[in-house]
Amino acid sequence: MESGLTNGVLVPSADDKSVVGGGGVKDVYGEDSATEDQLVTPWTVSVASGYTLLRDPRHNKGLSFTEKERDAHYLRGLLPPSVSCQDLQEKKLMHNLRQYEVPLQRYIAMMDLQERNERLFYKLLIDNVEELLPVVYTPVVGEACQKYGSIFRRPQGLFISLKEKYDHRIHMLPLLAKIRLRCVYTFHFLILGKILEVLKNWPEKNIQVIVVTDGERILGLGDLGCQGMGIPVGKLSLYTALGGVRPSACLPITIDVGTNNEKLLNDEFYIGLRQKRATGQEYAELLHEFMCAVKQNYGEKILIQFEDFANHNAFELLAKYRTTHLVFNDDIQGTASVVLSGLIAALKLVGGTLADHSFLFLGAGEAGTGIAELIALEISKKTNIPVEETRKKIWLVDSKGLVVSSRKESLQHFKQPWAHEHEPVKELFDAVKAIKPSVLIGTSGVGKTFTKDVVEAMASFNEKPVIFALSNPTSQAECTAEQAYTWTQGRAIFASGSPFDPVEYNGKVFVPGQANNAYIFPGFGLGLIMSGTIRMHDDMLLAASEALACQVTEENYAKGLIYPPLTNIRDISARIAAKVAAKSYELGLASRLPRPRDLVKFAESCMYSPVYRNYL
Numbered sequence: 314m315e316s317g318l319t320n321g322v323l324v325p326s327a328d329d330k331s332v333v334g335g336g337g338v339k340d341v342y343g344e345d346s347a348t349e350d351q352l353v354t355p356w357t358v359s360v361a362s363g364y365t366l367l368r369d370p371r372h373n374k375g376l377s378f379t380e381k382e383r384d385a386h387y388l389r390g391l392l393p394p395s396v397s398c399q400d401l402q403e404k405k406l407m408h409n410l411r412q413y414e415v416p417l418q419r420y421i422a423m424m425d426l427q428e429r430n431e432r433l434f435y436k437l438l439i440d441n442v443e444e445l446l447p448v449v450y451t452p453v454v455g456e457a458c459q460k461y462g463s464i465f466r467r468p469q470g471l472f473i474s475l476k477e478k479y480d481h482r483i484h485m486l487p488l489l490a491k492i493r494l495r496c497v498y499t500f501h502f503l504i505l506g507k508i509l510e511v512l513k514n515w516p517e518k519n520i521q522v523i524v525v526t527d528g529e530r531i532l533g534l535g536d537l538g539c540q541g542m543g544i545p546v547g548k549l550s551l552y553t554a555l556g557g558v559r560p561s562a563c564l565p566i567t568i569d570v571g572t573n574n575e576k577l578l579n580d581e582f583y584i585g586l587r588q589k590r591a592t593g594q595e596y597a598e599l600l601h602e603f604m605c606a607v608k609q610n611y612g613e614k615i616l617i618q619f620e621d622f623a624n625h626n627a628f629e630l631l632a633k634y635r636t637t638h639l640v641f642n643d644d645i646q647g648t649a650s651v652v653l654s655g656l657i658a659a660l661k662l663v664g665g666t667l668a669d670h671s672f673l674f675l676g677a678g679e680a681g682t683g684i685a686e687l688i689a690l691e692i693s694k695k696t697n698i699p700v701e702e703t704r705k706k707i708w709l710v711d712s713k714g715l716v717v718s719s720r721k722e723s724l725q726h727f728k729q730p731w732a733h734e735h736e737p738v739k740e741l742f743d744a745v746k747a748i749k750p751s752v753l754i755g756t757s758g759v760g761k762t763f764t765k766d767v768v769e770a771m772a773s774f775n776e777k778p779v780i781f782a783l784s785n786p787t788s789q790a791e792c793t794a795e796q797a798y799t800w801t802q803g804r805a806i807f808a809s810g811s812p813f814d815p816v817e818y819n820g821k822v823f824v825p826g827q828a829n830n831a832y833i834f835p836g837f838g839l840g841l842i843m844s845g846t847i848r849m850h851d852d853m854l855l856a857a858s859e860a861l862a863c864q865v866t867e868e869n870y871a872k873g874l875i876y877p878p879l880t881n882i883r884d885i886s887a888r889i890a891a892k893v894a895a896k897s898y899e900l901g902l903a904s905r906l907p908r909p910r911d912l913v914k915f916a917e918s919c920m921y922s923p924v925y926r927n928y929l
């Protein structure tokens with residue numbers, strides 16, 4: 314029962330007072346549309362009514378359809394007589410969620426809700442962010458990805474596999490013979506595959522942000538192949554809940570090039586291609602076809618966020634596409650920005666400037682070298698010392714030991730700037746004793762690697778050692794909050810990638826911060842989108858770090874917190890968005906003109922509100 318113009322079209326009422334929490338620039342769908350370039354003409358709108366309406370998650374309100382709406386939209390008898398408000402629905406669902414003892418059951422219940430009633434899903438997530446973030450995001454999303462095949466119900470994003478790749482064995486030869494072309498790999502040939510068609514199969518057209526993974530490095534859990542889809546889905550739900558980007562503008566994508574995970578290849582419930590990962594030219598061609606098709610379909614300003622690619626592809630993809638596309642690697646750049654922010658804030662507690670500190674990382678991959686580079690850049694900007702010099706106070710340990718100059722020849726390119734003069738050191742503990750860092754950062758993906766010896770050594774030469782255990786999910790954290798506080802007698806400034814509960818030590822309660830890129834990417838992305846930014850610049854990451862660090866209050870510091878509470882995340886995101894957009898305008902990279910005068914207010918006005926609309 315689809316309705317057209319004459320049959321129960323859902324149009325939100327003009328005097329809809331229910332819109333709260335920013336938002337309010339509405340289009341005919343009842344969506345916040347301030348970030349859209351063009352509004353859809355009203356007469357093209359056709360929305361379901363009756364039974365189909367109840368199955369349409371974007372518009373379904375369940376028992377909250379009023380008597381009048383039930384009459385107007387053919388819902389009589391399809392619902393029980395009771396009418397409840399959205400707040401009561403939220404109360405009931407939170408009560409139900411809390412009954413589940415198994416975290417994965419909560420995840421499944423949340424995904425079911427998202428597929429049933431999108432606005433209610435986001436209302437729950439926004440109003441209960443501290444309780445529900447660990448469910449839809451790390452740590453539970455990690456387990457969900459591991460079991461994604463078993464719990465798979467309905468697709469929540471696009472799957473693009475090698476099957477959709479342009480196959481030049483089939484297409485290219487006759488074509489080449491016909492037009493006698495020698496040049497094979499041109500842009501035009503590569504976009505003749507099916508990826509563009511696949512993108513067109515997605516029901517939403519006005520996409521503003523894509524989060525894409527190839528599933529090879531899912532959190533610290535390794536290669537989960539096609540089942541990595543939980544990550545783009547989770548990240549995009551945060552784009553909406555934390556950053557206010559409307560859900561219809563978000564597109565999760567998983568690129569399936571196979572998996573090297575034997576367990577999954579032998580799992581009868583595995584949902585991806587059953588083959589080893591494609592690499593080299595085959596991989597590069599698929600990715601190139603994807604990148605070209607995305608730009609062709611959505612235009613220059615589509616934001617593409619790379620997520621959880623393995624480092625041997627991640628750095629190359631970012632370098633290759635940063636000049637032609639609006640790309641952002643969350644693991645390299647978003648993580649760098651959130652950690653730099655935590656360090657800037659931590660200076661209030663530990664004293665000195667960033668340049669006065671020395672840094673040691675366990676893990677020299679995307680997160681480790683990404684953070685290291687942004688710290689070096691920030692110190693360089695603040696001191697006018699060249700970045701080649703500022704890098705010298707930053708040291709990294711990888712699986713083979715301290716990154717030092719004698720290893721330079723065999724190091725991957727992203728580690729080479731960090732290969733300082735030093736004798737080889739194999740173990741982290743020995744590296745800590747040799748370098749005596751004031752800041753220790755874990756980005757190894759390996760749990761329990763900050764042992765008692767390591768943490769005690771940090772406490773022996775620092776009054777307030779800064780210790781970040783960033784690896785996700787919780788099982789991979791380098792140490793727990795309790796260990797960090799106990800082994801340093803309550804002196805550590807601690808933050809972790811996945812959340813830990815507050816810890817009581819010697820009668821004092823310590824609240825660990827969550828150093829997770831979720832603080833940055835939603836506001837960062839909103840800033841890019843609302844300003845119509847066409848290319849990313851590292852100065853925008855620095856602007857985001859400072860915007861976040863500014864939000865930490867004296868009250869937060871008193872509890873040992875170096876990040877503001879997540880309960881205020883939408884306000885925080887609006888401020889991050891404003892600073893990122895301001896930097897973009899300053900650098901001449903913003904295309905939305907004229908520049909709005911008050912960027913914070915503008916950011917707030919762009920934010921999606923999950924409150925129900927009246928359809929009368």
Ligand SMILES: NC(=O)C1=CN([C@@H]2O[C@H](COP(=O)(O)OP(=O)(O)OC[C@H]3O[C@@H](n4cnc5c(N)ncnc54)[C@H](OP(=O)(O)O)[C@@H]3O)[C@@H](O)[C@H]2O)C=CC1
Nearest residue numbers: 532533676677678679680711712757758784785810829830
């Ligand atoms: N909190 C947050 O916001 C974020 C957290 N992360 C987390 O960080 C972790 C790493 O991610 P990412 O940097 O992308 O991964 P990478 O695979 O790029 O890097 C991992 C690094 O850790 C090193 N390593 C692995 N095992 C050991 C070991 N036993 N001892 C010392 N070093 C080791 C690797 O060494 P080698 O190079 O020799 O193989 C590599 O340098 C993940 O758990 C991820 O979830 C990532 C992004 C954001």
Ligand SMILES: CC(=O)C(=O)O
Nearest residue numbers: 532621644785829830
């Ligand atoms: C948080 C994140 O992006 C990661 O662990 O990969």
Ligand SMILES: [Mg+2]
Nearest residue numbers: 620621643644
């Ligand atoms: Mg990630």
